[in-house]
Amino acid sequence: MTERLDTQRLAALPAAILRPAYDRAAVRPGIVHLGVGAFHRAHEAVAIDDCLAAGDSGWGIVAASLRSPDTRDALNPQDGLYTVVDRDSEGDRFRVIGAILRVLVAPEDPAALVAAMADPNVRIVSLTVTEKGYTRRSDGTLDEDHPDIRHDLAEWGRPRSALGFLAAALEARKAAGVPPFTALSCDNLPSNGATLKALLTRFAELRSPELGTYVRDKVACSSTMVDRIVPATTDSDRALVDDALGVTDAWPVVTEPYYSWVIEDDFPAGRPDIRTPGVLFVEDVAPYELMKLRLLNGAHSTLAYAGLLLGHDNVAAAFTDPDARALVDALWRESAATLPDAGLDSDDYCARLAIRFGNRALRHKLDQIGTDGSEKLPQRIAMPLRENLAAGRKASAQASAIAFWIAALERRGKGEFAFTDPRLDRLTTLAAQADANAAAGDILALLGLGDQLEAARALVSPVLELIRREGARAAIRTVAAASR
Known part of the structure; x- marks a missing residue:
């Protein structure tokens, strides 16, 4: 099968395949996501796809890989489209997601990712970078001797770490008079918002006392609880999706029907009106x-x-x-x-x-x-x-x-x-x-x-x-x- 899933081929997909019911050309980026793995694509991106379908077109996602180009190489030729398969004993249900507008690869062009995060239209930067992506010591404090942290402080314009990208973009927004985005951790950390806030504040202080004060006083880091099981995609999964769609999808994701996302409702710059079943906005996560x-x-x-x-x-x-x-x-x-x-x-x-x-x-x-x-x-x-x-x-x-x-x-x-x-x-x-x-x-x-x-x-x-x-x-x- 040589034809690739993309915008032109959406209309020709079999009727049983759910697909974006909105004009993707009218969607503007409002979220940058760091760590574009399978979990993000089966979780946050699905909820944002629902928002876009409801007419809230200002919340498209610019996704970024902090390490490998593999996801970019799979999704960009598909105009960011990919398939989510909900799987249980009753069978498989297929849905093409259109929330991701493009995928960046941070090591190839760090400045491009910083610029995307500094865009005034971006009001949320979310993260699924795994526990080790927070560059912490065993006591939970910032590992100031971590090679990525030391690199990012020495090479400020070319960060490697999630904290380095967040701080560089916030400094650029501050210099331009643009309000800060909300940083939204979607990783399995206790008090993940507070944890991110403490680490980011300390990293910013190492850059300059002024930036540290700005992050501490002005930047919201909302906590979340994310819950959906997303196994690694297999070759048999890809073959199954290709057969169902009639075109090739280079990187679908398979997940369970269950979905839960509990979010601390602290978004000074605004947030999408997510109404996906399983999403709760609460005071205390x-x-x-x-x-x-x-x-x-x-x-x-x-x-x-x-x-x-x-x-x-x-x-x-x-x-x-x-x-x-x-x-x-x-x-x-x-x-x-x-x-x-x-x-x-x-x-x-x-x-x-x-x-x-x-x-x-x-x-x-x-x-x-x-x-x-x-x-x-x-x-x-x-x-x-x-x-x-x-x-x-x-x-x-x-x-x-x-x-x-x-x-x-x-x-x-x-x-x-x-x-x-x-x-x-x-x-x-x-x-x-x-x-x-x-x-x-x-x-x-x-x-x-x-x-x-x-x-x-x-x-x-x-x-x-x-x-x-x-x-x-x-x-x-x-x-x-x-x-x-």
Whole structure:
């Protein structure tokens, strides 16, 4: 199939394919998005496509990759168009999204991205750059010695980091008398808006005290909670989409029907009137964010490492394994105990998660979820573990999640599994220590357990020893039984 999806071919797509029901030529950019991966294209871009369809034409997206040209090379020849496939046991539903107007590649022309962000019509800059994209130290503060941070301060006009691009664009807007945009983090970080604000303020201070004051006093960084499962696109997914459309789509995305986006309503420069089902504008995102981080993301990470050790390769296969399911149920009980009483129903949320995790039509790879564990586990597992230990509550399932991570790292160091981590060499060396107590202690120290480190080690190291001695399944059964 040689014809490529583009604007000219939209009208000829089969009738069953949903497509933009608006004049894309009339759409103006109002959002710049940093990190144009699959999640953004199945989440924020879908909601913005709904806004454009409702006639709110000032919110088109200029998307940017901070590293690779692959997404640009796939989407720009398609006029930014691509297909989202909603998939569950009832089948696939296809929709072509038109919200992305063009894709930039930051390393090729950093000034072009800064200029796009400085455009007075742009009122929001959103981010999905993953946890490691925030260039933080383990204590959450800015890593001022990070190579990208040092580069961006020395080469101000040619940033590499997300913070560098944000600060350079804000400085340009300030100099031109243009009001600042709202920075909107869509990454899985606790208090992601406040976290971004603190990091960006500190980075701006390193540039100049005046810019630091400007960011602190004038720039809104709204918090969000994002929730949709988006596995990596496979070649079979591409072939399926091509057959359904009758033309080639170089990079479709496949996702679940479930959609949730909770947004702190703080947009001084204005915001789109998003009415997509599942979108909520609220005063305080924290309760939603905490529930998602600890129940969905925490369970995902636990399933990733335990599931790999049990011989599974995707979420549904791991979750429908009775032993792994018992472990997740125990984790949910422990983590739910740490949630604030904010009127949210954690039991109902877990019941919905069970349906989503069991979606066999959506093969969400465990290696994908297990990537960057050192960045993810502090907020997903270690923080609620620390709170349970301090309160004298059960925490054996949470501790075992860390033990399974250590065991998976040990196997990763031997060439098994495919998940990656920015600290992989150091982690695999620590995990391979023959003394389980030493391995657990050294890795726990990286997760910020603070004054509960020794109590956590007392729970983690016996599970790690049991995994090494009798295998992952025996360890899971022991932990699950103790957690009842």
